[in-house]
Amino acid sequence: MREKTLYALGAVAALILVRNIHTMLTGLPDEAFQGAIFRIIFFHVPAAFTCFLCFFASLIAGISYLKTKNLKWDSVAVSTIEVGLAFGAANLITGMIWARIIWGIWWTWDWRLTSMLICWLLYAGYLVLRNAIEEPTERARLSAVMSILSFSVVPFVFFSIKWFRTQHPQPVLYGEGKMDGGYRAMLYGNWVPILMIAICLVAVRMMQEKRQREIDAMRRAAHAF
Amino acid sequence: MNDAAARNFEYLAYGLIACWLILIGYVLTLVSRERRIRQQMESLQRMLEDKEGK
Numbered sequence: 001m002r003e004k005t006l007y008a009l010g011a012v013a014a015l016i017l018v019r020n021i022h023t024m025l026t027g028l029p030d031e032a033f034q035g036a037i038f039r040i041i042f043f044h045v046p047a048a049f050t051c052f053l054c055f056f057a058s059l060i061a062g063i064s065y066l067k068t069k070n071l072k073w074d075s076v077a078v079s080t081i082e083v084g085l086a087f088g089a090a091n092l093i094t095g096m097i098w099a100r101i102i103w104g105i106w107w108t109w110d111w112r113l114t115s116m117l118i119c120w121l122l123y124a125g126y127l128v129l130r131n132a133i134e135e136p137t138e139r140a141r142l143s144a145v146m147s148i149l150s151f152s153v154v155p156f157v158f159f160s161i162k163w164f165r166t167q168h169p170q171p172v173l174y175g176e177g178k179m180d181g182g183y184r185a186m187l188y189g190n191w192v193p194i195l196m197i198a199i200c201l202v203a204v205r206m207m208q209e210k211r212q213r214e215i216d217a218m219r220r221a222a223h224a225f
Numbered sequence: 226m227n228d229a230a231a232r233n234f235e236y237l238a239y240g241l242i243a244c245w246l247i248l249i250g251y252v253l254t255l256v257s258r259e260r261r262i263r264q265q266m267e268s269l270q271r272m273l274e275d276k277e278g279k
Contacts, residue, residue: 021241036233040240047244086251090244097240101233197248204255211262218269222276 003207006200013196020190028182037101040094041183045173046191047091048116050198054084055123055154057202062147065140071213074140077147078130079205081123083198088120103167111160112168119157122150136216 024039031038057080065073095113096106107113126146133139161168172179179187 030230034233035230037237037240039237043240043244083251086247090247093243093247094240097236097243101236201251201255208255208258208262211266215262215265215269218266218273222269222273 003204006203009196010200013193013200016193016196017190020186020193024186024190028186031183034102037098038183040098042186042190043194044091044094044098045187046194047087047094049191050194051084051087051091052154052158053195054080054087054198054202055119055151058084058147059151062144062151065144066148069137071136071140074143075206075209075213076202077143078127078209079202081126081147082205083201085120085123085127086201087194087198088116088123092116092120108167110167111164112157112166115153115157115160119150119153122153126150136213 020042024042028039030036058077061073061077061080064070065077095116099108100106126143129146130139130143133142160166161170173184173187
């Protein structure tokens with residue numbers, strides 16, 4: 001029942017995304033200076049928001065695991081980090097494609113881009129660390145510490161465009177930034193289905209993690225015979 | 226449509242395709258992990274049943 005609800009939610013999210021793509025291509029005008037490529041913001045920014053939200057959830061899960069020693073929190077952490085990494089990759093790649101048109105280069109080592117890449121690599125390191133540790137409680141404990149430490153980079157990534165002079169533009173959604181109402185509505189409107197997809201992926205991944213723990217328990221039972 | 230506008234649309238398409246590919250790629254890893262977990266579960270259950278039978 002729960003799985004069917006998740007698949008239905010994912011299907012609805014995919015349909016909303018397809019409808020949004022149609023609207024952004026046919027219903028929204030080109031941006032005056034950037035032209036059609038500006039529409040990539042409707043994926044670039046929601047992907048970043050989703051990625052950071054996932055990493056924040058992993059921070060909470062990491063702290064909760066250290067407090068309660070409940071392996072459920074370890075499942076939440078690994079699931080949100082995996083999904084966060086997928087959306088982080090989408091953010092980095094769409095950013096590079098956008099930069100190629102607007103700046104004429106694929107990449108530059110400015111504060112925002114470099115810190116985002118470091119953040120992504122840190123969380124990728126979290127997954128490598130997990131795979132290197134066999135014992136479940138030890139793996140959960142060290143992973144929780146790693147997820148908490150990794151999150152320290154996220155505020156730096158977020159505020160780097162305010163704190164430093166960067167090639168990356170200044171924020172357009174908060175502070176002194178301005179964005180046309182139609183574009184803003186589409187940006188948040190596209191974040192909703194992206195977030196729905198992220199929730200589905202995290203839930204599916206958590207169910208897998210739960211089953212993997214059951215398999216580990218069965219293995220121990222088999223060895224005890 | 227002039228060259229710059231066509232190039233803009235081309236790169237926008239690359240961006241959208243990249244997003245979908247990442248999403249599909251991750252879903253495929255979930256599917257393959259699901260299959261592996263089911264196989265492990267079945268083989269372990271069989272092994273436990275065999276041991277209990279003996």
